Amino acid sequence: MTDADNHPDSGNRPDTDRTETGDRPGAALLDVRDLNVVYRGSGWRRPSFHALHDVSIRIGAGETVGLVGESGSGKTTLGRALLGLAPVSSGSVTFDGTDITRAGRRARRALSRDIQVVFQDPYSSLNPAMSVESILAEPLRAQGTSRAEASVRIGELLRQIGLTADAGRRYPREFSGGQRQRIAIARALALEPRLIVCDEPVSALDLSTQARILDLLIDIQQQTGVAYLFISHDLSVVRYICHRVAVMFKGRIVETGDGAAVTSDPHHPYTRRLLMASPLPDPVRQAERRRRYAALA
Template sequence: MTDPLLELDDVVVEYPAKSRGRKPFRVLQGVSLSIAPGETLGLVGESGSGKTTLGRAVLGLAPVTSGEIRYAGTPVSRLGKRERRALSKDIQVVFQDPYTSLNPAMTVMDILTEPLLVAGVARAEAQGRVQKLLDRVHLPHDAADRLPREFSGGQRQRIAIARALCRDPRLIVCDEPVSALDLTTQARVLDLFTEIQEATGVAYLFVTHDLSVVRHISHRVAVLYRGEIVETGDAAQITERPEHPYTKRLWLAAPVPDPKRQAQRRAERQKAATS
């Protein structure tokens, strides 16, 4: 059996209260999960469930109050800044909004070569890698000389994916990476994620509120509700035969293109909410 690439063991994340005398606000309440090399774990939950905080904790951007995060068997939840920078070679991120995560004053070439140059790669080699990355994410070669504002939302997200791939990571945290895109563009970007995974063996922690997206991209799914994992399992089981009432409500809330089916789902959701 393959050892996990990423493990979370009873992870708790708390933030200080805004006023004196009040208890800290607990966002994650003892979360445990794992991701194998080359696997996609879909982390699904509604707004406020704690899923983005979980992703930030993995990236070292949210403090871990208790519990442990391990990467390739090594504890990483309390690393210093230098050790965390070294780990960034292996763990990268793709954010929700590709435009705000890209420097609007830099060309695509500058954006993509920057992490390579910081890592000590020679400029000529870095530029050669960038051209290969643009091919991998299906952007034209002349994209390298253009600014982010010259691209559509889907193309900007491809640039963000290329940046995440620059240093050949083993794990990418994907924080709602398609939620800002229209449905057709969503499908193309999801297919790109799958294509890249098949070619490179990278693992994904794929954070989303949409079970239909999770079904498209994930091998396994974990459902987060108020900071706790309430259901985990294979993607087909969670999205087709959910057991927990919260997971069922999430599935009923997912939009479908058929108006009659959508109306039926709305009625079923209202019935579930009052039962």
């Protein structure tokens, strides 16, 4: 099988329709409204930086919403704000009907049961000095799970991500990049969260591994009903996994809509440029895309 066969741009999985979940009024698990993030400058030489401008986004239970934009567009800042890692200047973040905009440390610790994150780089997001079993046990033990219960849960997680039971005794350095990202996903799933922020989770992987990780995320969602905020710069990846898509440009949401529509026939000029900049495995189609991109410039 070639990388072209595995590339997400080759189409959705035949047994999965990622566009059937809509933005249903009143059904939001996560509701972000008019969110602003401003980083204050230190001293007169460093002016304040307005990273997010009146950002609003909704994610329903069991839904995947893609957040797309180039580097510096503000998409990771939004993910950090949802996790309490970036300062919110104004606006609100509501999770399951509760305002968590300025939740304190104790409240955030309780929220970790429901909101988790998978980071971009599987090489740096796992502690190399800890065994896989210890990495997966850490969030469970922090929530008061007994050693015996944690051991059972770790076995379930390893099976869920397609690794054998003896993987728990090994260290991250003994696994490939794709396997490490599977372990990172298992760590995020340990507490059975309702929402996972996926921050560029496949961008550091080769094309064939990307496709396998995306399929794993889709399978997990179908089994557990977990929702994803899927942050990416790659429209083809977002088309493959997301029900709906929001496009971010210079800290603002400039286009939202059905995943297939936004990633195939966008309306905003910025989204069209993103689409034209995405590579295709077919050289003829890629040449045509380059000509169309030059016409937009």
